[in-house]
Amino acid sequence: MSIKYWSQVGVGFLAFGFTALFSWYEGSALLDDPWEWKYSTPFSEMIHGSISTKEQIVDLDFFVYAAKFSPLFPSMMMMSASYLLVLLGYRFLKHRGFPLFLILFGVMYLLMSAFIVSSPTTGGNILFWLFVLMGLFLIILATLFHFSSSLGIKKQSKQA
Template identity: 50%
Template structure:
């Protein structure tokens, strides 16, 4: 239990630090009005056309950072996924089938997110495409490994 708490605190600290750094780096969008049409999907949900910096959502700072300064957003994504898997494993360690479902849903979500940025012309978009693809493949690999271990242990119990 102590090891779980240490990992939880460390991953949360890294996530928060990376989020603050990403938000700060993404604040450069306020100075780049030519990018407002391309890097403000959250603001465009609420405003037809962005006229000034007050209309830009704080979430769009993360989008801009992910496109042009992807280091901290990637660290944020890695630590967030790690936290999700850590908590999911802790919750479902006695229910392997539920953990397999979690991994499957996570893999599907990662594939969909990866697919949504597949044609991005920015370096950050390409990095997130490959990260999502690789993470989804790793989740599916985990599902297959757990399935075969679960299947083998069930056979040993029966026969």
Template identity: 40%
Template sequence: MKYAIQYLLALMLLVFSTLISWYEGSMIRDVPWEWKYTAFFSKMFNGEVTDNSEISQLDHFIYAAKFYPMYPILILLGLSYILILSGYLLLKNNIKELTVFLSAISVIYVFFGITISSSPTVGGKYFTFIFLFMGGINLALATLFFFKMRKGVKKIGSFIFFT
């Protein structure tokens, strides 16, 4: 039951932040000079964008991530929480696989963070930090599970002792 509540809360955060991001990103339709740099999906589907009716709904999220990053970051956090919780529930009986899973996610987050680190936009700077931070958190969790697997862990109160 406690996991169902966590999934429900993460899903609610995801839906709410997705709708707000989509709305905020719709401002791309009023900024034609940004279409060249932000209308990635529209170019992929339609070729060169010449009218705001050719803007893909997916490009709304790119624009929001670049210029209004708060809700796109919440989308990322919600998706990440659902992914990590699902991985934990599926792999909690096999610590080795859970460690590999968390390490792989860590590498992916760090890769994304490094990839967008040169972005000049406000959202690019925030996403760089968030990706690198989440990569570090996942690496720390993977390391914790690795030591749990290698040595065994005794938890007393709120302190963790490695034995």
């Protein structure tokens, strides 16, 4: 494995780690916003039912709150995680399954955007458009990758 690959992985993990920490910090404001507990604590409600104290809030809900009200770092976190997954998918799937992987990943983003299409918050609307754009980008990238690799194979077979 080359130094180019590992440097990309390292930068991706650093970006993901820093943005996750910043998102977690911004989302910790949920502890001081009890009237938002009913709407921004889906993970805590799955575990504890109705939330009545700060101690019942699960850390994952901080990311939900940050995504709703300050979406810069959660968006960057999602993009760096996507970059890492695409990088790993390219490395392990090589040329055969990679376009299919990108299409499935893009469709997953489009489906996730359908869940937050009617979000009343600015952060939800930003994440909706980010999911849509990333989903379309990955599908277009898969199409381009498929056609460029199939053209490369045809060029090689004509030369032989």
